[in-house]
Amino acid sequence: MKLTLKIWRQKNADTKGKLVDYQIDGIEGDMSFLEMLDVLNEQLINKGEEPVAFDHDCREGICGTCSLYINGEAHGPDRLITTCQLHMRMFNDGDTIHIEPFRATAFPVIKDLVVDRSSFDRIQHAGGFISVNTSGNTIDANAIPVNKHDADTAFESATCIGCGACVASCKNSSAMLFVGAKVSQFALLPQGKIEATERVLNMVKQMDEEGFGNCTNTGACEVECPKGISLENIARLNREYLAAELKG
Amino acid sequence: MSGILNSSIGRKFAMALSAFFLMIFLVQHFAINILSVFSADTFNEASHFMGTFWVVQYIFQPILILGVIFHFVMGMILEIRNRNARKIAYVKNNGNANSTWMSRNMIWTGGVILLFLGLHFYDFWLPEINTKFIEGDMSGTLANGEYRYFEELQHKFVDVWRVALYCLAFVFLALHLLHGFSSAFQSVGANNKYTRGLRGFGKAYAIIIPLGFIFIALYHHFNH
Numbered sequence: 001m002k003l004t005l006k007i008w009r010q011k012n013a014d015t016k017g018k019l020v021d022y023q024i025d026g027i028e029g030d031m032s033f034l035e036m037l038d039v040l041n042e043q044l045i046n047k048g049e050e051p052v053a054f055d056h057d058c059r060e061g062i063c064g065t066c067s068l069y070i071n072g073e074a075h076g077p078d079r080l081i082t083t084c085q086l087h088m089r090m091f092n093d094g095d096t097i098h099i100e101p102f103r104a105t106a107f108p109v110i111k112d113l114v115v116d117r118s119s120f121d122r123i124q125h126a127g128g129f130i131s132v133n134t135s136g137n138t139i140d141a142n143a144i145p146v147n148k149h150d151a152d153t154a155f156e157s158a159t160c161i162g163c164g165a166c167v168a169s170c171k172n173s174s175a176m177l178f179v180g181a182k183v184s185q186f187a188l189l190p191q192g193k194i195e196a197t198e199r200v201l202n203m204v205k206q207m208d209e210e211g212f213g214n215c216t217n218t219g220a221c222e223v224e225c226p227k228g229i230s231l232e233n234i235a236r237l238n239r240e241y242l243a244a245e246l247k248g
Numbered sequence: 249m250s251g252i253l254n255s256s257i258g259r260k261f262a263m264a265l266s267a268f269f270l271m272i273f274l275v276q277h278f279a280i281n282i283l284s285v286f287s288a289d290t291f292n293e294a295s296h297f298m299g300t301f302w303v304v305q306y307i308f309q310p311i312l313i314l315g316v317i318f319h320f321v322m323g324m325i326l327e328i329r330n331r332n333a334r335k336i337a338y339v340k341n342n343g344n345a346n347s348t349w350m351s352r353n354m355i356w357t358g359g360v361i362l363l364f365l366g367l368h369f370y371d372f373w374l375p376e377i378n379t380k381f382i383e384g385d386m387s388g389t390l391a392n393g394e395y396r397y398f399e400e401l402q403h404k405f406v407d408v409w410r411v412a413l414y415c416l417a418f419v420f421l422a423l424h425l426l427h428g429f430s431s432a433f434q435s436v437g438a439n440n441k442y443t444r445g446l447r448g449f450g451k452a453y454a455i456i457i458p459l460g461f462i463f464i465a466l467y468h469h470f471n472h
Contacts, residue, residue: 100339100340171334173333173334176257217351235437238260245251
């Protein structure tokens with residue numbers, strides 16, 4: 001497969017970036033998208049050029065590190081996958097592929113296709129946890145009965161890997177699907193109810209301070225989420241937040 | 249509660265509440281206007297009641313105007329904040345792959361509706377205010393003693409260009425409502441087993457109400 005790649009190149013956070021064209025040949029349909037970029041980088045290094053910087057780690061779709069905006073979609077044209085699970089068979093010989101970093105003010109570009117998603121970490125630090133007594137009196141989590149439906153729903157929310165595709169896909173760069181999933185996974189379980197009020201207030205406050213936009217319910221985040229996190233999480237976030245404001 | 253309007257979720261909640269209010273108002277407006285198709289007398293009586301009853305004039309009308317202003321101002325605030333949340337746009341963005349045109353263009357469809365409201369106020373609201381509160385004529389009648397409302401309505405829809413503008417505005421209203429109806433429910437946290445049905449009802453509402461207004465405008469244009 002012979003392809004034309006239009007890749008965003010940007011030296012660092014302080015410089016302006018631009019799309020640079022690359023021609024690449026010999027790409028197999030069974031290669032992953034990141035393997036295709038590995039081939040390109042090998043060629044660039046052999047020519048003495050700077051390789052393209054991009055994020056990756058597990059390459060199994062579970063770490064949430066890869067973060068490319070491919071042909072106008074987060075993680076490319078396939079559904080329920082991360083970029084590392086995108087295969088080149090999704091493209092045709094002779095295609096031109098646009099590759100850009102996830103774009104949001106809260107996700108500044110560090111270099112080329114690598115963005116700083118530490119804003120998600122700071123939101124998590126603000127409330128994405130439960131406080132557990134670890135002095136030896138810890139109660140086994142399984143000792144507390146949990147409704148099956150709630151347990152399943154909480155688990156579905158907890159599958160969010162924090163990749164940021166929701167922010168990248170949203171026309172407003174809203175992080176509400178991410179925050180909704182993180183709030184939901186605790187709000188649905190008895191262990192999370194104790195700190196529920198301050199959790200949602202603190203996480204939403206941090207989300208707003210990071211400069212994410214406002215959700216306008218386009219649903220793009222749900223479609224592009226590699227883990228299929230649903231909009232119900234945003235509705236639950238809205239309910240939890242409004243209830244917390246009324247209490248607090 | 250003090251900080252609710254300073255938060256992204258609080259602003260969305262307030263936006264949704266004003267949307268609910270305006271959607272209820274639309275039904276009421278449509279219910280009275282459609283009377284003009286069936287009976288001029290009933291339309292005249294309903295219009296006179298709405299135009300002279302003090303609760304409508306001095307309580308509901310100011311609330312309605314404030315509701316429209318609030319919805320527009322809050323929409324602009326949200327739009328500005330959302331644009332700041334992505335200062336560098338994608339070179340290639342395939343929005344159609346994951347969302348509807350209506351959901352991505354609420355600010356533009358809303359803007360067209362606002363422009364239409366300017367024309368609508370010029371056509372009906374300002375002459376009403378002038379007649380009732382500047383000229384002081386609260387009778388609602390013409391020189392011959394008959395009610396003026398049906399006559400004024402038909403007169404406005406003689407001009408084909410005005411009718412065309414009204415129809416175009418109602419198409420944009422339908423586009424705005426096709427996303428806005430279900431979006432408002434999501435914003436107040438309503439996403440449950442009734443959501444699918446609610447979306448269907450919202451689509452029907454978003455098509456039937458604007459289509460009804462278009463029908464009324466065309467009916468009076470061709471029957472004056």
